[in-house]
Amino acid sequence: EIVLTQSPATLSLSPGERATLSCRASQSITDYLAWYQRKPGQAPRLLIYDASKRAPGIPARFSGSGSGTDFTLTISSLEPEDFAIYYCQQRYSWPLTFGGGTKVDIK
Amino acid sequence: EVQVVESGGGLVQPGGSLRLSCAASGFTFSRHWMNWVRQAPGKGLEWVANIKQDGSEKYYVDSVKGRFTISRDNAKNSVFLEMHSLRAEDTALYHCARGFCIGTSCYGNYFDSWGQGTLVTVSS
Numbered sequence: 001e002i003v004l005t006q007s008p009a010t011l012s013l014s015p016g017e018r019a020t021l022s023c024r025a026s027q028s029i030t031d032y033l034a035w036y037q038r039k040p041g042q043a044p045r046l047l048i049y050d051a052s053k054r055a056p057g058i059p060a061r062f063s064g065s066g067s068g069t070d071f072t073l074t075i076s077s078l079e080p081e082d083f084a085i086y087y088c089q090q091r092y093s094w095p096l097t098f099g100g101g102t103k104v105d106i107k
Numbered sequence: 108e109v110q111v112v113e114s115g116g117g118l119v120q121p122g123g124s125l126r127l128s129c130a131a132s133g134f135t136f137s138r139h140w141m142n143w144v145r146q147a148p149g150k151g152l153e154w155v156a157n158i159k160q161d162g163s164e165k166y167y168v169d170s171v172k173g174r175f176t177i178s179r180d181n182a183k184n185s186v187f188l189e190m191h192s193l194r195a196e197d198t199a200l201y202h203c204a205r206g207f208c209i210g211t212s213c214y215g216n217y218f219d220s221w222g223q224g225t226l227v228t229v230s231s
Contacts, residue, residue: 001169034217036152043221044152046207049214056209087152091216095168096154 004099023088116225129203140206140215
C-alpha cells in the first residue's frame with residue numbers, strides 16, 4: 001500500500017498570503033496524484049488531477065506540481081473561502097489511498 | 108445538475124449486514140466508474156471500493172475484501188455497497204463518488220462529484 005504523508009498538519013495563514021502544502025508518497029507514483037478540498041459539512045471537491053492539471057471550474061490561484069514522490073499544492077493568494085482541509089490522493093496502485101490532510105486555517 | 112445521493116446507513120450490531128445505495132442523476136451514469144469512500148469519526152478519507160462502467164471490474168481496499176460487495180445497475184443509475192460481517196472499525200460516513208471524466212478521458216480513480224454521505228454505525 002502506498003502511504004501518502006501530508007505536511008504540515010495545520011497551516012495558519014491570513015487572507016492574501018500564499019499557501020504551500022506538501023504530499024510525500026512512500027514510493028514513486030509518477031504524476032498520478034490528485035488534490036481535494038473539504039469544508040465542514042460539504043463533500044470534497046476535486047481541485048487538481050495528475051499532479052498539475054486543474055479540474056474544470058477551479059480558480060487559477062490553485063496550482064499543483066511535483067512528480068515521483070514529492071508533490072506540492074500552492075494557493076497563490078488565499079481567499080476567505082479557501083480555509084479548509086486539503087487531501088492528496090494517489091491512483092498509481094491499488095488500494096487507492098489518501099493523505100491524512102492539511103488544515104489551512106485563519107491566522 | 109450532477110447529483111449523487113446515498114441512503115441505507117444506520118445502526119447495526121457487530122457481525123450484522125447493511126446495504127448502501129447511491130442514486131445518481133444529471134449525468135450519463137454508464138460513462139463513469141463509481142466509488143465508495145468513507146471517513147471514520149475524527150479520521151481522514153479512506154477509499155473503500157470501486158466499479159467499472161460496465162461492472163466488469165471491481166476493486167476493494169484489503170480491510171473489506173470478502174465482506175463488502177460493490178455492484179451497479181446502469182438502467183437505474185444506481186450503485187450499491189453490500190456490507191456483511193460488519194465491525195466497529197467500519198463505523199464511518201460512507202460517500203458515493205463519481206469517477207472523473209474530462210473530454211473523452213475517464214479517470215475512474217479520481218473523484219469529481221461526491222454525495223453528502225450516509226452514516227454507518229456498528230455498535231452493540
